[in-house]
Amino acid sequence: MADRPDESGIVPFLRAGSAPDRTRREGWQQWRGQRDLFIPASRLSLEEYAALSPRRRGLHDIHRTATHMNIGLLETPMSAKVTKLMRARLRNNALNFGPGTRDGLMISGGGYLGKTETACAAAAAFEDVWRDLHHQLLPPPVEGTRDLFVPVAYCRTPVRATPKGLCATILDFYGAPHPKTLNGLIRAVKDSLRDHRTTALLLDDITRLRLHREDDQDTLDLIRELMDLNVTLVLIGVNIPRSGLVRGGFADASTGQWIVPPIHASKSHNPAAATQTERRFDLVDLDPFDYDTSEGMTAFIEHLAGIEDRLRLFRAWPGMLTEGEMPEYLYRRTRGIVGLLKRLIEDGSSDAIESGTEMLTPEQLAAIPIRLGNLADRDPSEIPEIPTAEPLPAQPKPTARRRGRNTVFDDRGDRAAGGA
CATH class of the missing domain: 3.40.50.300 (P-loop containing nucleotide triphosphate hydrolases)
Structure with missing residues (x-):
């Protein structure tokens, strides 16, 4: 399995030491040589996952989370x-x-x-x-x-x-x-x-x-x-x-x-x-994705398909991010900005693993705010305006049946008077 420790006892997806500093020659060379070496978690069914020992399940969950955190920059x-x-x-x-x-x-x-x-x-x-x-x-x-x-x-x-x-x-x-x-x-x-x-x-x-x-x-x-x-x-x-x-x-x-x-x-x-x-x-x-043209919508949905293929959620299904209301919802939440979309998917996937839902839906993502970290060294002009999470449209309530009028004392006129 991809998340099995090697002979040194180190799990391959764990990073040894700090992240490379690309503003130094050594850090740039380290990043350049390792930029495509991450090994994503293997795809397991729920039955295969349940058959693992508790320790191996815990390691696999961490590996899945690392996979979602390292989706990388997909080409647009x-x-x-x-x-x-x-x-x-x-x-x-x-x-x-x-x-x-x-x-x-x-x-x-x-x-x-x-x-x-x-x-x-x-x-x-x-x-x-x-x-x-x-x-x-x-x-x-x-x-x-x-x-x-x-x-x-x-x-x-x-x-x-x-x-x-x-x-x-x-x-x-x-x-x-x-x-x-x-x-x-x-x-x-x-x-x-x-x-x-x-x-x-x-x-x-x-x-x-x-x-x-x-x-x-x-x-x-x-x-x-x-x-x-x-x-x-x-x-x-x-x-x-x-x-x-x-x-x-x-x-x-x-x-x-x-x-x-x-x-x-x-x-x-x-x-x-x-x-x-x-x-x-x-x-x-x-530029961000454009959702106003058919070409822009197609490109955005293809991008979502690439992200979906890299997710390791047990109850995910083909079209989870690309069908129904999900593409439009994700665009409204992120305005087509790839960095905001990446953060929302990362946090949503972590929540799906921790909560046990193992899937992404608009209802689940609506409760997850987009929080941007590492802002201390960023110029204010680099920080985009984050769209407010819009509540999902409420489902129309069934129309209540109007209560009928009590007709007990109505004079119907077609019955003979009592005792006649």
Whole structure:
């Protein structure tokens, strides 16, 4: 069975240690290597489950819960569009050996739509291919570079961004020391990107930049400067077009790309920040599901079918999430936001196991609020408005029969009087 302990006594679905920190090189590599290794719980019938010992039943219940917590990010038509564009951009830029600026990519969307996971999954898939190609064609160390090959770097924009703070964040990914001066920090960042042969730099939470502050403007100028280092810059954030990051930019009608000039060139106190070179970005939105069109409804129901296939509830049935009123109910509860849907299904499945119902119904889910955890390190703009759980429409009560009038004392007129 999949939940049987191995020779070391460790159950395979349990995680040893803390979750990988993708903002560090070691954590990114750990996550990249383990991202598809989770083993879901085996499918058992109620009879097979009842035949297990109490200990094995308890382990299987924990494994089922872990399976529901690790459904993962299922591909949607929206995420497939982002993945296709990102993989093409990373591959094409990595194969461009000429000098000059590399076109970047902006991934925009609301909170809990899977922007980070979609971008990281696409970057990890690119790194798998790029590492394999590198080991085949350039197995020995390359002169003028470091032996440690780091094709992809993932960082999060500091909450209060400054050029020094951003440089420190990037250097922390590589585990590199921090020079004391700003010029030294910028030079160390450029050296790390070049020496480790990094071809993709992902900057998450980019809309933390508030461009009314001069430090934030200088930080954005520094980010654009990094595009001259043969690095594909991927900026990830909430509603980027309205954040001011593309202020002064315009969309090229022939290519659809955003052309973003420097914010300023003379007032910056960062001597290496602003340049006169225009930067080009493809801007792609990751939207929630649309339930107003037949294509959107079909895509949402197919997504529900993928989730349903991964559930391990004993009384589940084919169509539990895709038939009847359930799809419309789930859409009303989550507005098509995949992160909210995932949380509702997770909590509902846990309740179904604990209560013994072993199924999901609108009546059961109506009593489960959607609670979002891990909000301490999130920007307020990343937190979506959670729809209020609507009570299910009450079933129409049967119409009460009107009580008849007492007719005992009515004069019917057709009976003879008593004694006549």
